[in-house]
Amino acid sequence: MKRFLPALLPALFFTSLLHSQTLIPFRDGTRWGYCNPEGKIILPCIYSNAFPFTPAGAVVTDNNKYGLIDTKGKWLIPAIYDSLGSFENNIAVFKKDGKLGLMDKTG
Numbered sequence: 001m002k003r004f005l006p007a008l009l010p011a012l013f014f015t016s017l018l019h020s021q022t023l024i025p026f027r028d029g030t031r032w033g034y035c036n037p038e039g040k041i042i043l044p045c046i047y048s049n050a051f052p053f054t055p056a057g058a059v060v061t062d063n064n065k066y067g068l069i070d071t072k073g074k075w076l077i078p079a080i081y082d083s084l085g086s087f088e089n090n091i092a093v094f095k096k097d098g099k100l101g102l103m104d105k106t107g
Helices: 004-021
Strands: 024-028 031-035 041-047 058-062 065-069 075-081 091-096 099-104
Touching: 024 041, 041 058, 058 075, 075 091
Parallel strands: none
Antiparallel strands: 024 031, 031 041, 058 065, 065 075, 091 099
C-alpha cells in the first residue's frame, strides 16, 4: 500500500486537472455555448453550432461560417470559412470560396 499511494496521488491530481479543464458543448434553445462537467456555463450560448474541444481548440459556427475558439472564447481563427474540419495532428481541412485547403491552428 505504501508503494501504491505515491503513484496514485499524481494520477488523481492529473485526472482532476484534466477533468476541471474539460468544456462540453451546451445548447440553450437554438444557440450553443460551453459548460464544465458540473453544468456551470463557462462560455455563453452565442454560437450557431459548437463542436467538442480538442488540444487545438473548438470549431464553432457563427452565421453559417466556421472558426476556431480557445477555452476562453477568444477567436483563434475567425469564423470566415464555409467548412472547417477537426484539427487532427494540428492540421485541418477547410473550404472557402469553393476552394479546399489545409491550415494549422494559427490559420
